[in-house]
Amino acid sequence: MKQAQHPDDASIQEYVTNKNGYNSRLAVHIQQCAICREKAAAYQLIISAIQEQPAHTFDFNVQELVMSQLPPSAPPVTTKKFLLLPVLLGAAVALIIPVYFFHTSLQQSLTGDVYLSLYFLIPVALAILALHILETYKKHQKQLTNIQ
Numbered sequence: 001m002k003q004a005q006h007p008d009d010a011s012i013q014e015y016v017t018n019k020n021g022y023n024s025r026l027a028v029h030i031q032q033c034a035i036c037r038e039k040a041a042a043y044q045l046i047i048s049a050i051q052e053q054p055a056h057t058f059d060f061n062v063q064e065l066v067m068s069q070l071p072p073s074a075p076p077v078t079t080k081k082f083l084l085l086p087v088l089l090g091a092a093v094a095l096i097i098p099v100y101f102f103h104t105s106l107q108q109s110l111t112g113d114v115y116l117s118l119y120f121l122i123p124v125a126l127a128i129l130a131l132h133i134l135e136t137y138k139k140h141q142k143q144l145t146n147i148q
């Protein structure tokens with residue numbers, strides 16, 4: 001084989017690291033060409049040296065060091081627990097107030113006064129809306145504290 005037909009370094013490395021999978025033309029060339037044989041031997045040396053190196057180990061406890069650097073974990077914010085009480089109170093008030101003020105006309109409203117029936121829905125809707133606003137506000141505040 002002529003000089004121009006030497007396999008490239010990548011092929012020689014492939015030959016050295018994966019002798020079972022080499023193509024025979026490459027193997028024959030390397031076995032017959034002094035230059036390529038030398039290259040292959042050099043790569044073999046490098047690869048052996050790399051493989052003989054012990055795995056990297058730290059002479060200190062990595063986990064301990066990392067954990068000590070982390071900020072102390074705050075207890076999870078139980079927003080739902082805090083929000084549940086006002087919601088229940090709001091819903092109860094929203095139902096009790098109209099019943100209290102319209103107890104005389106309640107029967108009337110139940111028998112078909114559509115406009116009065118609507119009045120019962122308004123406080124509930126307002127309570128749900130207030131809850132959503134409160135929840136969004138709390139979420140926003142939490143995100144702000146997380147950013148800081």
Ligand SMILES: [Zn+2]
Nearest residue numbers: 006033035036
């Ligand atoms: Zn060669």
